[in-house]
Structure formats: structure tokens, C-alpha cells
Amino acid sequence: MTMNKEMYNLTEWSIEISKSAGADDCRVGISKERFVEISYRDRKPENIKEASRRNLFIEIFVNGRYSAQNTSDLRKESLRNFISNAVEATKLLAKDPFRTLPDPKYYKGRAELDLGIRDSAYEQLTPEERHNIVRAIEDACLTAGGEKTISVTATEQDRLGESVVLTSNGFEGYRESTFYVMGAQMTIKDEGDRRPEGYNYVVSVLQKDLPEPKDVGIVTAKRTLDLLGSKKIKTETLPVIIENRNVSRLLGGFLSAMYGSNIQQKRSFLANKKGQQIGSKFFTIIDNPFVVSGLGSKLYDGDGFTTKKRTMIESGVLKDFYVDWYYSRKLDWEPTTGSPSNLIIPPGKRSVKEIMKDLGRGILITGFIGGNSNSTTGDSSVGIMGKLFENGEPVQTIAEMNIADNHLEFWNKLVEVANDPWIYSSRHMPSLVFTDVVVSGV
Amino acid sequence: MKPITRRTFLRTTAAAAVATAAVPLIPSGCVSPGGKDSSGYFESEFGITDGLCQKVLSKALSKGGDFADLFFEHTISNYVILEDGKVNQAYSSVALGVGIRTVNGEQVGYGFTQELSEKSMLAAASTAATIADSEPVKSADQFVSLENKNYYPLTTLLTSIPLESKLPLVQSVNDKCFALSPEIIKVNAGFHDKQKRILIMTSEGTKAEDLLPKNYLWTNVVAEKNGKKERAGWNIGGRREFSFYTPSLVNEVAKEAVDRVLVLFEADQPPAGEMPIVLGPGVTGILLHEAIGHGMEADFNRKKISTYCTMIGKKVAEPFVTIIDDGTIPYLPGSLNVDDEGTPGQKTVLVENGVLTSYMHDKISARHYKVKPTGNGRRQSYEHYIQPRMRNTYMLSGEAKPEDVIKSVENGIYVKDVSNGEVRIGAGDFSFYVSQGRKIENGKLTAPIKDINIMGNGPKMLRNVIMVADDLQMAKGAGGACGKGGQAVPVGFGMPTILVKSMTVGGVKS
Numbered sequence: 014m015t016m017n018k019e020m021y022n023l024t025e026w027s028i029e030i031s032k033s034a035g036a037d038d039c040r041v042g043i044s045k046e047r048f049v050e051i052s053y054r055d056r057k058p059e060n061i062k063e064a065s066r067r068n069l070f071i072e073i074f075v076n077g078r079y080s081a082q083n084t085s086d087l088r089k090e091s092l093r094n095f096i097s098n099a100v101e102a103t104k105l106l107a108k109d110p111f112r113t114l115p116d117p118k119y120y121k122g123r124a125e126l127d128l129g130i131r132d133s134a135y136e137q138l139t140p141e142e143r144h145n146i147v148r149a150i151e152d153a154c155l156t157a158g159g160e161k162t163i164s165v166t167a168t169e170q171d172r173l174g175e176s177v178v179l180t181s182n183g184f185e186g187y188r189e190s191t192f193y194v195m196g197a198q199m200t201i202k203d204e205g206d207r208r209p210e211g212y213n214y215v216v217s218v219l220q221k222d223l224p225e226p227k228d229v230g231i232v233t234a235k236r237t238l239d240l241l242g243s244k245k246i247k248t249e250t251l252p253v254i255i256e257n258r259n260v261s262r263l264l265g266g267f268l269s270a271m272y273g274s275n276i277q278q279k280r281s282f283l284a285n286k287k288g289q290q291i292g293s294k295f296f297t298i299i300d301n302p303f304v305v306s307g308l309g310s311k312l313y314d315g316d317g318f319t320t321k322k323r324t325m326i327e328s329g330v331l332k333d334f335y336v337d338w339y340y341s342r343k344l345d346w347e348p349t350t351g352s353p354s355n356l357i358i359p360p361g362k363r364s365v366k367e368i369m370k371d372l373g374r375g376i377l378i379t380g381f382i383g384g385n386s387n388s389t390t391g392d393s394s395v396g397i398m399g400k401l402f403e404n405g406e407p408v409q410t411i412a413e414m415n416i417a418d419n420h421l422e423f424w425n426k427l428v429e430v431a432n433d434p435w436i437y438s439s440r441h442m443p444s445l446v447f448t449d450v451v452v453s454g455v
Numbered sequence: 456m457k458p459i460t461r462r463t464f465l466r467t468t469a470a471a472a473v474a475t476a477a478v479p480l481i482p483s484g485c486v487s488p489g490g491k492d493s494s495g496y497f498e499s500e501f502g503i504t505d506g507l508c509q510k511v512l513s514k515a516l517s518k519g520g521d522f523a524d525l526f527f528e529h530t531i532s533n534y535v536i537l538e539d540g541k542v543n544q545a546y547s548s549v550a551l552g553v554g555i556r557t558v559n560g561e562q563v564g565y566g567f568t569q570e571l572s573e574k575s576m577l578a579a580a581s582t583a584a585t586i587a588d589s590e591p592v593k594s595a596d597q598f599v600s601l602e603n604k605n606y607y608p609l610t611t612l613l614t615s616i617p618l619e620s621k622l623p624l625v626q627s628v629n630d631k632c633f634a635l636s637p638e639i640i641k642v643n644a645g646f647h648d649k650q651k652r653i654l655i656m657t658s659e660g661t662k663a664e665d666l667l668p669k670n671y672l673w674t675n676v677v678a679e680k681n682g683k684k685e686r687a688g689w690n691i692g693g694r695r696e697f698s699f700y701t702p703s704l705v706n707e708v709a710k711e712a713v714d715r716v717l718v719l720f721e722a723d724q725p726p727a728g729e730m731p732i733v734l735g736p737g738v739t740g741i742l743l744h745e746a747i748g749h750g751m752e753a754d755f756n757r758k759k760i761s762t763y764c765t766m767i768g769k770k771v772a773e774p775f776v777t778i779i780d781d782g783t784i785p786y787l788p789g790s791l792n793v794d795d796e797g798t799p800g801q802k803t804v805l806v807e808n809g810v811l812t813s814y815m816h817d818k819i820s821a822r823h824y825k826v827k828p829t830g831n832g833r834r835q836s837y838e839h840y841i842q843p844r845m846r847n848t849y850m851l852s853g854e855a856k857p858e859d860v861i862k863s864v865e866n867g868i869y870v871k872d873v874s875n876g877e878v879r880i881g882a883g884d885f886s887f888y889v890s891q892g893r894k895i896e897n898g899k900l901t902a903p904i905k906d907i908n909i910m911g912n913g914p915k916m917l918r919n920v921i922m923v924a925d926d927l928q929m930a931k932g933a934g935g936a937c938g939k940g941g942q943a944v945p946v947g948f949g950m951p952t953i954l955v956k957s958m959t960v961g962g963v964k965s
Binding site: 054057058059060061062063064065066067079080081084085087095102105106107108109163164166203207209210243245248278280343384385389390392393394396398412413414415451453455 | 535538539541542543544545546547548549550551552561562563564565566567568569579582585586618619622640641643677679683684685686724727728729758759760761762765838840874875876877878879880881882883884885886887888890905906907908910911912914959960961
């Protein structure tokens, strides 16, 4: 990958300007992005959008003080004033001895890998092909939806981005990446005045890794039609299966307690749990920044640290936290990395269908709505929709229902991991099976 | 203080700048105070003339279309943040650009550029023009400036307030929180101010300019008691000026946050199931906004996604229920002198005495329904499309007394505050997290509750509002934003105390 010279030069110039304005150190990044978005409704384009955007961010360290700024106005004259003002203003803040650029030793040892996050075929995608993709999604969705269909909006988006980051203490980073989204949103007729809406979106770094557009449309229709006739059932304690694509949302509340910022600010229910059993033996999470063409793949993190593969949770034991440079200094801990890359729960052996058969009666959760997860206490509560199944077969669509628990209790109820990781995300999560979950309804 | 004119303001701020020589984090490029007084900013700062806009609009309509518009934006945002006892972090951002839209029926072509050069704008206009495929359409020969009221007149721009003045404000929130309770162990606090200047030029000949301030003071606190920790927060703000943030307001922010965290030590999850719910006044208006308001935005009805799409003129609630979306309430976060497509700020009655009377329209939906736009055409920034969006949404007061509403419930839940709401527009289903509330037992408020959701169906909930009290309050915060279609815009909301016959409460106790 060749560094964009123009971006590099402007980044380097910005460092010089900030140093000459009095900054002791700084980190500067410039990003550029070209993107296209097309959506269709009623078999014609509803929205067509195409543009480029760019941005500069700068973090300034001066006299033990810190500030960060960003701007889309990259004219040199404006930038010079912007940076000079920012340096002056930073001097007015209180000192913070923990704010420094990282020790450069953490920049070393970067893997010499091609992560495959830039689709070399990106420029070959023509406007006509984009329109054909969206038409195919819409057409398949309308056909599969049949008479129940009220409205379908099909979408294609793609982006090509690049970024340069430099620090005054020797870090240099450059990345180029692509990103594609295909999907649709559908509304259908139900009993009375109910109009359930479903959606299906897939995201990928390479276009070739996406499913066929018509399949995206068919799945959208299927997921939406599955919402027909929903009702809430009696409050009951049941086994639940959380469908692969929805696991990430539930896990998000748990992950927030693994951040150094929340630990140092006493907002983490996991703060003193490192090395302890915090979930069942089926609960393992691996953070792997080196997944080829992974949506979260990266060779360096926000601090410039060289990335590493890490086991965060192993067989229910909490092994590591996300601790960036700043909070590592406040905590007096060794830093790890500030945020996740690709998160992987290793898949199990059985399909959801097989597991449902074994469980007999339970709820398959296919969507969450609203809810909250408290990183301080671990308490979590979220609305759900999905299917009640009996004898392994779906018998009733459910909505207006809720599950609530404390994360430390909930992840101990994990009894099986299915074999179906969701690959259209940076979080490769298979469907998960929990027992003894209170599902609130009537 | 009386709002001052642009000319007086220019004089005053010039003198102040010399006297203080202080540096705001990002200073304002221009100093006009807002509303109609903000005229000429983009021409003087960036050379955007009427002639140039006509050229760009002609390009946007070069392949036909019903109309086109340009949305210029220059936004400056500043944040100062306190952590571990010191105001030691500051963040700022500048957004500059123009969004160009061509509308052809209900189809939209859109391009934007961050370079306000003729070449870049014409290129973006060419992109927008691709939505149509017919003969060129002529843009209006000249622009007429929109004369609109100013619902957020300012005497001083926040961006001209020196950073040194903001630091003690934030520090005092921290000090106050710690002083209020020995159980407070961590305080985060901050002050955010944003100044958004916009210029809208339409092919129909409208020229509208505005300056929209938005700011708030916030805190989040963590308390520890008997080895357990809890957290809570509070914020107050709006389209205010700096003098709004008085010592008494600092006390209010700190006290509310501390009270909210301490009550959680006594709180428990109530039994799950269906029960009557009393929504307290003020911030519970977010439930009205999410569960009901979104279904009344015209795009969801034009596309027949909302259950309200066949309900205009029909009864949707009891006769004592009236719901309003209002861009004209002074200084509230959802107030607009002009919307983002050049329609003047106004007030729209959505439900009057229980009957659905209007949707919230942008220009596209107004053309579809053959009505006038209601001033609800909004967008997050120049990078985004227009959508019909709420402004300040509230239910009018009824005649009941709040204490009588509570007394009427034998066994239920009183909701003081909710957050994290989400709604499925078509089905109408929603879920909200109750961050503060109490049980109601035998007509009295009893033990505090926490960490539960309430779920229901928006249209059904509206039909099930069986009492409305006379205590409408508008929420005081400005820290949140409404999200729709990947866009966030500031909104306000309000509510009197109301009783909903039945909703589902989610918990761990079956």
C-alpha cells in the first residue's frame, strides 16, 4: 500500500504548525472518503447520493495539557489559524499528568500483513451495476412479499476511504479500505392496523464476499413475513436462543464494562473480576485484528499501538480488558488496546434447528428493541421479538416482550453456542442458547 | 436583556474582544447574533453570492426536476470536560459545506461538497441532477429573503465566550456534586456549545439564513454505598446564551444528578407483567415523541408504513388528548426560526381533542398530500437528506390533578424518567428503559424502581391514555438527540402527568 503523498504532506505540515505554535507534542490524522448511496422504492430510484468528504483531527499536548479538534476545512490558511488557536486554548486547561503521547515502544513490531481490507475491484463498480444491484434486491423482496407487501426500500452503499496518522514522536500509519452495504427494509400488512416492518442488511469489505442481491431481497421478505400475527404471551421462565446477528447488541453492554475508562471511572461491574469466572464454560471471546478482509481488521489502534490477537474471555474466565494508553497511566496498569477489532465467539457444532428440537419449548429471539445495559451494576433489560417454539417448531410470533437480568448471572446461563457465526459484521457471533431466562409479557 | 441588533452586536463584541483578548477554543468567524440578523454571513465569509447560487441551482435542474435547493452550513462545536476533579479535556470541531438537492416527484438526487468553490459546487449539483431525465428547468430569477421571527435571540454568541469563563462553570458542578453527598465517588461534567449557521437557497426563489445555537451543562456521577455502586446524570440546556448558566442552574444540575443516583440504592426491580402506568411530567415526553410522534411524520404515512396513514380526521385518542409539535417555543432545543428547506418556523397541532388533524411535513410530503409544508423539513447536516422530523413535541395539559391520577391506581408503576427508547413505526411497538420511577401501591407512591423496560404499542397506548393532569412541563435537557435514518437532530419534548390503562413492565421477577 502506498501512502498518499498529498495527505502525508498536509499531516506533516500540521504537526510543524502546531509545534511552532507551542505544542510539545501532537497526533494528526487526515481521512478522505468517497461514497455512493442508492435506494429504490416503487421500482424507481428514491435517493441517489454521491460525494467525497475529508477531515483532519489533531490532538495537542502542551505544558501537560490536552485538547483534540477536528475540521473539514482543510484550506491551509484556515488550518493555520485553527491549529494556532487550539494550541493557545489548550494552555488554559488544567494540567493532566497522564496525558502524553504513548511510549514509542508500543508502535514497534507492526505485522507485515496485507489485511485485504481494500477491494482492488472497487473502481470497476459502475453506476449501472449499482442500480442493477438495488433493482435485484427490490424485485426479489417484492416478489417474495407478494400481496402482503406495503412498502420496500432497497439500498446499496459503497465507500472507499483512506487515512494517514502521524505523531510528533515517530508514529506513522496509513490505511486504505473499502466497505459495501446491501439491504432492504420492508413493511407488510398484518391483522387490524398493524404494519410490521423488517429489514436485512449485509456489510462487507469485499464485494465478492456479499451474498447475491436477490438473496438479500428474499431474506428481507422472509424476515418481515415472519413478524406476522405477533402477540405477547404470558410471563414465563424459558430457554432462549439469541439469533446470531442479534448477539452483538446484547454483548455490547457487557463489553462496555471491559473498557479502561469505565474501570478507572468506577463504572465497571467487571473492574475486579480479571481471572475470575464471569460466565459459563461456553463463553469465549477472541479479539483478532488479523482476520483477512475483516471489518474490524487493523494493524495499529487509535494510540498507534501495534495490534495483537487477544483472548478476552476464555471458557467463562475474564482474561483481559481494553485499556488504552491514557487510562493505563491513570490505572497504573500495562496498556492493551483501546477498543475491539474483530470479535469472535468460536462456533459450536449444532445448527439452531437441531438445538430447537432438543430444547422442545423456548423462544428464538430475532430482534431487540430499546433497552439498557448498566456498565456500573451489570443490570440489563431489553425488549425482544421473535418466535415461541414448541417441539422444536415455531408456533407463535412474539412482540412487546422483554428480558432482564444482570450480566454476571446471564452469561452463566449460556449453555450452547450454535455453528452459524454472522459474518457480515466485525463481530462474528454465532447464535447463543441460554436457559432459565425470565421473558416478560402479559 | 433586550436582543440587540446586528450592528450593535458587532460594535459590542469588537470592543469585548479587545478588552478580554481571551481565546475561545474555536472562535466564531463572524459575530451576528441569529435569526434574521444573521444575513450575509456566507457571502461575506465565503463569497457565496446570489448569482453563484443561481448558477448552481440551474445545474441541479439541468436534467429537469420539480425544484432544487442549496443548504450551506458552517458549524462550530466546543466541549470542555472535567474528569477526576479538573477541567482537563477540550474538544472542538468545525463543519463546513453545502448540500445540493434535486427533487423530482418523490425522488431525490443529492450531492455535497466541503469546498465552497464554484467548480466543486457545480460537480455536486451535477450529481444531484442525475435523479431526473428530462428538459432543463429554470430556477427563479431572483431570491427573496425570508423574514422570520427569532425564537432564540442572543445577546452574545457562545463561541465568543472565552474558554476561561466556561472552565469555572464546569468545575463548580463537580464541587457541588461532591459537596452534596459523601457517597459520591466520581464526577464527570462538561459544557457543550454549538453554533450552526445555515443559508438555504431554493430554485423557487427563497433565501433563508439562520444561526442556531445549542448548548448544555451536564454531569454524570457515580456513588458508592455499602460496597455497591450506582450512576446517574442530568443536563440542562437549549438554544440558550451563556448568561443562562447561573450558579442556581449549576446547583440544579448537580442536585438532580446526585438525588437520582442516591435513590437507586433503595431501588429494586418490580414484578414483571402488565399493569397501569403513570407517566410523570416533563422528560417522559420522550415516550410521546418516540412511540407516537414518529408515526405522525409524513414520510412514514406517504409510504403507508405508519398505522396513522389512514387516520387523518379520525379519533386516535380520548377527547381530552391534544398533541402539538412546536418550533416556536423560545430557546428550546427543537425550536426553529426556519426549517432546513426554507419553511418558516411554526406550530403544528397533530391531535386535537383526540382527533388526528395533521402529519408533520417536509416539502415532498406536503406536495404529495397537497397541503402546505409545516416547517418540519430537517437534516443533521449538509451531508444529509431532508426528512420530516419533530421539533418540540408535547401533550397539552388536561384537567385532572396529578395527585388524583396517582390515587386512581391501585397497583402500578410511576415513571419519572425514561431513556433508550426505540419504536417500530409500522407495528407501533416500542420499548423504553425506565431510569427513574416508583411503584404505586394503593394509590400511593412507594418504593423506587430501576433497570426495567416498559413496552407497548404506540397507537394503543395513545388510545389507552385515560387521565391527563394539568401540569404540563417541557423537558429542560438538551443533551440528547432524535435519531432517524442515520441522522440525529436536536428536539424538545414535554408531558403532563398521564395515566395509561395498561402496559407491559419487563423485569426479572415473574
